[in-house]
Amino acid sequence: MTVAFVGAGNMGGALVERLCEAAWPVTVCDTDPLRQQQALAAGASLADTPLSAVAQLGPQDALVIVVVDADQCREVLWGEQGASFGLRPGQAVVLCPTIAPEDTVAIAQRLAGQGIDCIDAPMSGGPQRARDGRMSLMVAAPQAVVDRHAKLLAALSLNVMRVSERVGDGARTKLVNNLLAGINLVGAAEVLAVAERMGMDLATTLDVIERSSGQSWIGSDRMRRAIADDLAPRAHVTLLEKDTRLAVAAARSVGFEGPLGTHAARVFKDAAEAGMADLDDAALLSFLRRPAPRP
Template identity: 30%
Template sequence: MPASKPTVAFAGLGAMGYGMAAHLLNSGFPVVGYDVYSPPMDRFAAQGGAVAQTPREAVKEAEFLICMVATSVQATPLIFDKIIGAVQGLRSDATIIMCATVAPVYIEELRKRLGEIRPDVRLIDSPVSGGAGRAADGTLSIFASGEETHLDHASLVLECMSSKLYRIAGGLGGGSKVKMIHQIFAGVNIAMASEAMGLAATAGLNTREAFDELRIRDGNSWMFSNRVPYMLDPTLGPYSAIDIIAKDVAIITKTSKEYGFPLPVLSTAAQLYILSVSSGWGKEDDCALLRLYLPRQFDLVHELVNASPDPRASGITIGDIETLMMGVHLAAVSEAMSFCERLSIDVDLMFEIVSNAAGSSNIFLETFADMRNGAWSLIAVKGIDQFRRRFSESIDRVSELQYPLFMSSAALQEFHRHLG
């Protein structure tokens, strides 16, 4: 008879967490769910899972505790609260799998604190990527780091939740560093999707036709292809809340400051996310960034899906928009991969991860090799002087529309810095 599967306590039954827990349950793992809100626990119980009223109760019989809460601020009391925290209820040699996206320094602090209280407890740094749909299907990308023996011990659980399980070298914190680099691309590309489609609408283009054309051109990214359909047809979404990407980007910008490493293009996107959250849109889909570009015509992208525009009216073409997208993606590759090397992450592994994940773009795939050989400088890209001229001319044309180019303008400054 096959050995029985270990019991898993799962804390954090949000959009992704619920799918992960349910998939483990459906795959034969005994799962005890916990969340601060009762509705997802009631739903999980109705599906056949066990539930607990506190983290400490949830882990009593569990060999693994998976933490999939939103932030480190939520994770700390879940583990260490003196009354309900899991740490004192964990069985001997239990394993905590931190799947939440947290800063690498938090993983270090967590290991130190566990060592003072429960040195027998194993810790795995294991952020995930892929969204709620892939969470429910068990096809997430997982970036796991920690001691090799601990990763071996947890492999059955990790493999069940993923179609791509990456073991990140360098010990604890490596997984969180890899997730940060990926989220630089994701954060920039989400913001650029809104900038591009807001411009298409402002220029009076048929937005459906603009999207169909742009997604087969060099300026396309995974995020553009994924997010824009919801801009065109709001009944298709929402996909992912602004709060989520805003939190991830805040982790990256804080860490970059600790390293004294500039990330100007991502920092521009970060300000857009901060402004969106402070405007009360945090729980809305991250396509709500469009409102910052179209403050008086929120629904213009949707309204122009069947437009019959005069292509001469604004002077802005699909080629201009593609150029802006390409310029921003080039700048993102430069700063993200430079930071990747600063963090001592294997760049070939990072290429594999980004190429197969939501941070991917045509520009990333096309220019990675040249930029790597040129120490990630934009000057290494073939024909870059001619492209900068084209990029700058497109920005000048758009400026006549009084349309804001937050991302493109930041990227252009990087071109000037690299090329002189």
């Protein structure tokens, strides 16, 4: 089986490396020259456009989209030189970005009109987990579609989470997961900022938290980097700003307004507007260390 990727950034690039190492034929389309060179070094072929990326796909092969948002997904599929113009019935689009459920459903319906399957498959866990197969892949699609592409899904992750047969439920699951991740990260950054004001050693404090009831994976992962002043972007602040915003909007669409999600989303928005948008989201500690504005 052949796989086409559009998007070979932190997550997409890790998946490209994983599949190439397993001897899958992979074609990559990415606009960033650095990502192109990394894909070549991994053993992938390059394509100039999404349309040319899918040119060599076989009758039951797939396109994996790993971009940032719904607008980019639509551009990949239906923009000038869009992949959908080269896809054929029986092939599938594996949709991995974190986007609103209604966008996932609309994209799937439009593809279905062309006889093309859509697998709603957002992912979570970060680049290293994607590279070694430990990331979560949240899959929602009809069973027959999943069965046809089971080998690819298993190659992408050892942790394929079968959510439902309803496209859109993968997106819904990812949003509630990322809302909790955002809440946990804001909480972890806040308590370490408090601990620092109290004169405590942050590394020791985090050691205790990791062995106590306040532990969270994202809190430990990001705050360890923040303490080391390692803000090289693995996941930009803009990503959880987008994801928490979409999650809060999804909650409101079903009449739910919780006490924490809105506040967490506001912290990410404020951090992005304060100039931290392109930093790793571990920068939240630096943001919360800042003195509060005077009234």
